[in-house]
Amino acid sequence: MTIFPTIYHSAERIPRRLAALLVLGALAQAAVQTARADDLGSVSITAPPEVIGLPGEPTQVLEGPALFEKQDAGTLGALLDGLPGVSSTWYGPNSNRPVIRGLDAHRVGIFTNGLPALDASAVSYDHNAPINPLSINKIEILRGPQALLYSGGAAGGIIKTESDAIAMQPVQGVTGRVQTQGNTGSGEASSAASVDAGNGLYALHVDGFLQNAGNYRAPSGFSGESRADGKIQNSASRQRGGTLGLSYTGADTSVGVSVGQSRDVYGVVIDPVTTIDMRSTTVNMKAQQRNLPGFVRQITVEANHTNYEHQELDNGTPATTFLNKGNSVRFALESALLGLDWTYGLQYSQFDFSALGDESFLPQTHTRNLGGFAVGKGASGAWSYSVGGRVERVRVASDGAGDLGVERFGAPSAHQSIPMSVSLSAAYQLFPNWSVIGQLSHNERAPAFDELYANGPHDATGAYELGDPNLNTERSNTVEGGLKWQHKAAKFSATAYLSDYQNYIGLLGTGLCRDGAGAAQACSTPDALPQYNYTGVRARISGLELSGLWPVFSEGSHSVDFRVVAQAVRAENRTQGEPLPRIAPLTVTPALIWRQDAWTAQLETPMATRQTRVPANDAAGATPGYVLVNMKLTRQFTPPFGGGAVAGQWYVSLNNLTDRTAYVASSIDSMRLLAPKLGRSLAAGVQLLF
Secondary structure, three states, rough: OOOHHHHHHHHHHHHHHHHHHHHHHHHHHHHHOOOOOOOOOOOOOOOOOOOOOOOOOOOOEEEEHHHHHOOOOOOOHHHHHHOEEEOOOOOOOOOOEEEEEEOOOHHEEEEEOEEOOOOOOOOOOOOOOOOOHHHHHEEEEEEEHHHHHHHOOOOEEEEEEEOOOOOOOOOOEEEEEEEEEEEOOOOOOEEEEEEEEOOEEEEEEEEEEEEEEEOOEEEOOOOOEEOOEEOOOOOOOEEEEEEHHHHEOOEEEEEEEEEEEEEEEEEEOOOOEEEEEEEEEEEEEEEOOOOOOOOOOEEEEEEEEEEEEEEEOOOOEEEEEEEEEEEEEEEEEEEEEOOEEEEEEEEEEEEEEEEOOOOOOOHHHHHEEEEEEEEEEEEOHHHHHEEEEEEEEEEEOOOOOOHHOOOOOOOOOOEOOEEEEEEEEEEOOOOOOEHHHHEEEEEEEEOOOHHOOOOOOOOOOOEEEEOOOOOOOOOEEEEEEEEEEOOOOOOEEEEEEEEEEEEEEEEEEEEEEOOOOOOEEEOOOOOOOOEEEEEEEEEEEEEEEEEEEEEEEEEEOOEEEEEEEEEEEEEOOOOOOOOOOOOOOOOEEEEEEEEOEEEEEEEEOOOEOOEEEOOOOOOOEEEOEEEEEEEEEEEEEEOOOOOOOOEEEEEEEOOOOOOOOOOOOOOOOHHHHHOOOOOOEEEEEEEOOO
8 A cells, every 4th residue: 555645635635725725814804904015014025036136146036925925836946937047847746946047957056044955856857855945934046156155066056045943143032924825726735834932042943834735637738648537647745844943142143953854755747656755854053153353254154964865665665765864064254355245165065875776777976075165245336246266176986886786886986076166247337227237157067976877777767877987077157248227116137148068967868778777779679768878068058038027007006017027048069969958948927916005916927939949859849838827816914813913915826727738848858748737726825924
């Protein structure tokens, strides 16, 4: 007996909870005495993140109500999908990693606070990142010099998620949030709560979340083999987790620890009998000394230990277990020098990765990374600028056949490299409302353990993957320029970029085939697996990103705004003269937003063109375009309890109103036509802040 049916049948009862959720929202609204636009205090409705920030700032930030309304996404990729320059790998609703400017996997770093999230999501598309959107309070996307604070190899950018588990500033009294959300399209219901309490010197943090979903509803026009009874089979999930944190917050000294656990049990659409049971336990420590009298003004130390386990079950029987255990530590100083504010220091991480069982396409590996970084930012007159550099020493070792007894893994070996990355960004204010922004970056990335040592059949890609222990460091040069304009509530930003790769490490088809044991085999043989090699090629990626918000009408408390977000990416394998795989097409999302006092209504139409630029061996071929229609109504309110110290917000949204079948061009070809986006669905949520 598998655990998956238990998840599915419990999730099927969730629509009743959604009905209760809608009633709760209506009752809360009916009880409102006086509603104000500032009921959420320092948290306010904001426009979506702009395409490019000023030097020394995050490129994009997502927090507050804008984050809450997307926290039912279930995955980090789904939450960020649609932001300027961001798409996702979309291996169904349960495995979905962010893609930035056509770059995914190891080129996009995922960090929790200041340290890397150790998991297996960069190794395989069916592996989810162990970060549930319900557990975070803020997301920053960093590129250019700011990204070098955390990684030099993340040419796509750094996704930094933040929580309040460890307080660095004094906490007085008790504050927190409680929220619940649901979606009829998957029978999904989620709840989360977070409480922070302190006396100004000591602080306690407790949070938890629970999210259940059944098989999601297929669009009416979809008739693929994964459809059963109007739904996409084996797409249900159950997630839960929580964190406990304790901190000391003195006037200039803060130190704290936290322990967090999460568990995610979900189905894999591509295989009706496969379920994944993912567990992660993380222990974090952070200490900070501020307002020092000498050259060094502030010292921050962060450390964590992660124990990650990902077990794939075949009809309830364990088949393959992925383990990733490791430690990270980061030591950062802040000083002023040469007219710039500097952050500099050292970062070390070590982790041991293994894949044991039926899907042993990787030997046991050991990765050690020691990096030094320095990033400065400043301003002078109409100029603002930021500069950064990072050097790393990376060693990746393989145990070879070792205790696994898999002869194709060969003898033990090791690969060592010293990647160095630098970046410079600058902005000049041409006029009071206009700024020009430019950025130059040189990024180097050491080959990852899977790129070096993969050797075996991989179910997620439907191929035999073969790494290359002799791969060279991946190197890229990027130039980008942007224009930013803002006048009162109106704003517009645009950026164009070009990245040239001397050695882009890609998983590319060879035209050859192997059997499951690794022996060469004619591709016409039944069950033959196409051979894909990790290969270094010359590549070029270019693109354009736009974001704008224009007031259309404003009178008294009424206003109507027009917003648009658009992006285009072109990625070329220059060695083989064909497109790089899994690139999102031109996407444009226009929206009309109406506001009156605490009410907000939005109508948006996400659109994507047909993606015909795919490699010759792409099994799914061209990806059709689509036009979707989404509607949302949001209300901020003050509940009748709490004496005015509690603020609230609820929303109701109708997604994919026309029930259009939409495929994701950035997902892997073996999965793309099996998992369309969710069909027509109604979602709702309520959040209370106190």
